[in-house]
Structure formats: structure tokens, C-alpha cells
Amino acid sequence: MINITFFHNKQKIDTNNEAPIWMTLTFNGQRIRKSIKDSKIKQSSWNNTKARVKNVTVNSKGITSELINARLEELEENIRKINKVVLRENIRLNEEYILSKLENPQTIDARNISxxxxxxxxxxxxxxxxxxxxxxxxxxxxxxxxxxxxxxxxxxxxxxxxxxxxxxxxxxxxxxxxxxxxxxxxxxxxxxxxxxxxxxxxxxxxxxxxxFRTHEREKEVIYLTKEELFKLYNHNFESRKLDHVKDTFCFACFTGLRFSDLRTLESSNILEGYIIKNIQKTKEVGSKIPLNRFAQEILDKYRDTIHYPLPTISEQKYNKYIKECCEKIEIDTPTTIVEYRGNQSFQKTVPKHKLITSHVARKTFVTNSLIFGMKELVVRSITGHKKESSFKKYVKIADNIKQTEMENTWDKQ
CATH class of the missing domain: 1.10.150 (DNA polymerase; domain 1)
Structure with a gap:
């Protein structure tokens, strides 16, 4: 790395009682000292602490302090650029290389970028x-x-x-x-x-x-149980906007589609009992998702309307309205979530409806599909989950529920 400093070389004072500013470059135990052209000033005009010419100064050649200081700043910036190139390209520094770059700064590096x-x-x-x-x-x-x-x-x-x-x-x-x-x-x-x-x-x-190392915490999987899902699905809201959001959300719960794919769903994507479309997030081409009867019922509801295949709104409004839907039908089981910030944990318990967002629909599909007995590979094929690690949390929930059901049935006989 090159370090640059400036000093007023009083040993070179001339008949006008002015002396030039010099720069000192140090690198790898070596030192270069060079005068800076047209930088002569009187000793009283030099600020030794700031290593700059004092403001409102003009030398005997009519050159202002602003122009001289701009030259000093330009030299510092060029040294920073040279240092970046040296680090990136693993260049061995020498005096000839440094001075040639300072004399021709346009050759330092055309790719220099912040x-x-x-x-x-x-x-x-x-x-x-x-x-x-x-x-x-x-x-x-x-x-x-x-x-x-x-x-x-x-x-x-x-x-x-x-x-x-x-x-x-x-x-x-x-x-x-x-x-x-x-x-x-x-x-x-x-x-x-x-x-x-x-x-x-x-x-x-x-x-x-x-x-750099970070540790991802396993988050609670918020999903609608079978009872909560069908309570929502079977409820008819007086508000048209809430009823539209309810249908779109339930459709995602029955198919596992992300919100981004719901918004881009077109009638041409519905074919012979399947959704066939390109998945936006994973860029999967021609993904084929079977329609169960509940998903088909929702599509049929909108078939002869301007909303077909589904009514859509912005994700922000969607998340607001689906919370309102779930609150109205009293999906309010106290639900505890834990957040970690560094070495601290923060816990809060809220009614479940406050935690319902567009992401919950996909989690509802995955979790309930596994609980109902759908094979893991089939579920992953439908949802497009690539990482086994991110899928295991759903399997764990399904297994725990199955174990509870076993204990509440056969183990009590």
C-alpha cells in the first residue's frame, strides 16, 4: 500500500519568499519525494495541521489556494485508485510504476468503481x-x-x-x-x-x-389447520373485496402457489384439471400442478366474470385484508413467536389472525398435504422446494401431529 503526505519544503525558498509543496510517498519500506508543479507559496500560507494551503491565498504566479488544494486532493484520490488496482491485481510496486501512473492518471484503471x-x-x-x-x-x-x-x-x-x-x-x-x-x-x-x-x-x-458466518434460526411455521382452512373457505363475506381475497388465499392453500404466481395466473394456464405455468421465483418452465376439487370450485366461481381465473390486488392490500378475514371468523388461537437478535431472544404471543400473510397459504398447503398423507416427493414436486433442509420443518410438524393423533386414539384403547 502507498501512503501519501504533503509538506512545505522551506529549504527551497526563492527570491519571492515562496517555496514549493512536496509530496512524500512511502511503500514497502521505500520513499519517494517529489515537488508539485506550480505549488509555490509563502510559509504563512501553509496550514501544517491540515496539510493544505490556507484559503484566499494567491501565489506570485496568480495561482489560487483552491487550485493548489484541488491538485493535492487529486493526487490523494489517484493514490487511492492505484492502491485498489495493486490489491486486486497483486502488482509489485516500484517507483517507476507509481510515478508513471501519477503522471498519466487516465491509465490507472478504467474499471475503477465504487x-x-x-x-x-x-x-x-x-x-x-x-x-x-x-x-x-x-x-x-x-x-x-x-x-x-x-x-x-x-x-x-x-x-x-x-x-x-x-x-x-x-x-x-x-x-x-x-x-x-x-x-x-x-x-x-x-x-x-x-x-x-x-x-x-x-x-x-x-x-x-x-x-463471514451467520446462523439462521428455525422459525415457527404459521399455517391454517384443516378446521381453520375450511372455516375460512366456507364463509361468505358481505364485503366483496374480503370475499375475493378469501378465495384467492384459499386457492393458494389448495395449490401451494406463491402470491407472485397467483398474480400472473391466466386462463391459458388452466388446462384439463391442471395449472401449467412458468414459476417466477425458480424460473421453472411448464410446472404442472394438479387441481383438487376445492381449487376447481374457486375457479368455477369466477369463470364467467372479469376476474377469471382469480381476482387479484397488490400484495400489501392482500395481506391487510386476509388478516381482516381471519379476524372476522375468529381465527384467534394465541400463537407465540420467538425472534433472535444476536445473543438475545424476544418472545410475543398474539392472536393467530395477526400473523396471516400471503406466505401462510403456501405453508398451509405443504403442512396439510403431509398430514393428509401425501408423499414428501409429490408435495415437493408440486411446490418446487429445492432444498431438503427448508422442507424438513414441515415434515417434522406433520410427524408430530400424527404422533399426537396416535396417542389420542390407539394409545387410549
Whole structure:
């Protein structure tokens, strides 16, 4: 790494009682000293503490303090750029290389790019091959990291994504923003994805981030039991908007479709008792989902209406209205959820209807399908779950319920 400092070389004073500003470059135990062209000033014009020319100063050649200071700042910025290239390309420094780059700064590195410039480029590229919700999530994480920089004044650079950065980001997340462990896991996961992309683009060579470790906590699976689901399904709401949301939500409970796929469902996707469509999140082409009779009944309800195959609204309103639906039919079992933030846990108990969102429908389908006896492989084939680890929590719930049923029936005989 190169360090740069400036000093007023009083040993070179001229007949105008002015002396030039010199720069000192140190690297690998070596030192370079060079004068800066047209920088001569009087000793009284130099601020030794700030290593800058005092304001409102003009030298004997008519050159202002603003112009000289701008030159000093330009030299500092070029040294920072050289350091980035040296780190990335593993270049062996020598005097000739450094001075040639300072004399021709346009040759330092055409690819020099800031952390957030690179991240924005990454997001643009992701728009071409990632699902919209994935890009939105990436953007949310990018903005969280930018707020971290703004709030803490910690300058983020591609080559300096190291353990010092990780510790400051972790403390900010848990102590300042009170985010849950699983959100921080997402932050680090997206950061790693971005940094691997940046390395592939040869924007940096930093690899400390590969050793960042986070621990995802297993969350409670919130789902509607069979009784709760059919209580909702069979209820006719006076409000048309609530009845529409109820039908769409139940359709997801009967098919396992994500909200993003419900919103893009078209009549052409319904064919001979199946839903056949491309899945947005996983990019799975031509996924084939069988329609059970309850899902078919909902489609039939809207067949000759402008809403066919399903009425849809924004996810924000959808989540608001489905909570209202469940509250009206008294799905209010006290439900306890636990959140972890670093080494602390926080527990709260709320009526179940407060926890119902679009994601609950898919969890309802998976959990009840397993409880009813559908084979794991079949359920995963319908839902498109890729990771066995993320699916096991549903299997565990189903097994526990089956065990309870066994104890409440055969074991009591």
C-alpha cells in the first residue's frame, strides 16, 4: 500500500519568499519525494495541521489556494485508485510504476468503481435473469447497507469488505436497527452473492467475506389447520373485496402457489384439471400442478366474470385484508413467536389472525398435504422446494401431529 503526505519544503525558498509543496510517498519500506508543479507559496500560507494551503491565498504566479488544494486532493484520490488496482491485481510496486501512473492518471484503471456503483450494476444485470421479488430483496439489502454507511460514517469500499466491516455491520444491525437474526442472514447472503459477482467482474480481489458466518434460526411455521382452512373457505363475506381475497388465499392453500404466481395466473394456464405455468421465483418452465376439487370450485366461481381465473390486488392490500378475514371468523388461537437478535431472544404471543400473510397459504398447503398423507416427493414436486433442509420443518410438524393423533386414539384403547 502507498501512503501519501504533503509538506512545505522551506529549504527551497526563492527570491519571492515562496517555496514549493512536496509530496512524500512511502511503500514497502521505500520513499519517494517529489515537488508539485506550480505549488509555490509563502510559509504563512501553509496550514501544517491540515496539510493544505490556507484559503484566499494567491501565489506570485496568480495561482489560487483552491487550485493548489484541488491538485493535492487529486493526487490523494489517484493514490487511492492505484492502491485498489495493486490489491486486486497483486502488482509489485516500484517507483517507476507509481510515478508513471501519477503522471498519466487516465491509465490507472478504467474499471475503477465504487461499492455502490458496482452494486447498482449488479442489480441491473439481475433484472435480466432473476425474479422481480428477488431483485426487490437485493435492492432492499443494498439500501440497508447504504443506510449503515450513512448512519455510521463508515466508508465502504470493495477491497475493504473484511472482518472489521462485518463486525460494524453486525453491531449496527442488532444494536441500532434491532433486526432479527434471520434478516441479518439475508443481508450477508446477498452481500456474498454480490461480492462473488464483483470478483468475477475483476472489480476487486477481496475474499475475507467468504468466511463471514451467520446462523439462521428455525422459525415457527404459521399455517391454517384443516378446521381453520375450511372455516375460512366456507364463509361468505358481505364485503366483496374480503370475499375475493378469501378465495384467492384459499386457492393458494389448495395449490401451494406463491402470491407472485397467483398474480400472473391466466386462463391459458388452466388446462384439463391442471395449472401449467412458468414459476417466477425458480424460473421453472411448464410446472404442472394438479387441481383438487376445492381449487376447481374457486375457479368455477369466477369463470364467467372479469376476474377469471382469480381476482387479484397488490400484495400489501392482500395481506391487510386476509388478516381482516381471519379476524372476522375468529381465527384467534394465541400463537407465540420467538425472534433472535444476536445473543438475545424476544418472545410475543398474539392472536393467530395477526400473523396471516400471503406466505401462510403456501405453508398451509405443504403442512396439510403431509398430514393428509401425501408423499414428501409429490408435495415437493408440486411446490418446487429445492432444498431438503427448508422442507424438513414441515415434515417434522406433520410427524408430530400424527404422533399426537396416535396417542389420542390407539394409545387410549
Amino acid at each position: 461499492f455502490f456503483q458496482a452494486f447498482d450494476e449488479f442489480l441491473e444485470i439481475c433484472k435480466g435473469h432473476k425474479a422481480n421479488n428477488t431483485v426487490k430483496n437485493y435492492t432492499t439489502i443494498r439500501n440497508f447497507i447504504e443506510r449503515f454507511q450513512t448512519d455510521t460514517k463508515y466508508k465502504i469500499e470493495l477491497e475493504l469488505i473484511d472482518f472489521g466491516f462485518y463486525e460494524k455491520l453486525r453491531d449496527y444491525a442488532f444494536k441500532k436497527k434491532n433486526v432479527a437474526d434471520n434478516y441479518f442472514v439475508k443481508v450477508i447472503s446477498v452481500l456474498k452473492t454480490f461480492m462473488n459477482w464483483a470478483i468475477d467482474k475483476r472489480y476487486c480481489k477481496a475474499t475475507d467475506f467468504k468466511k
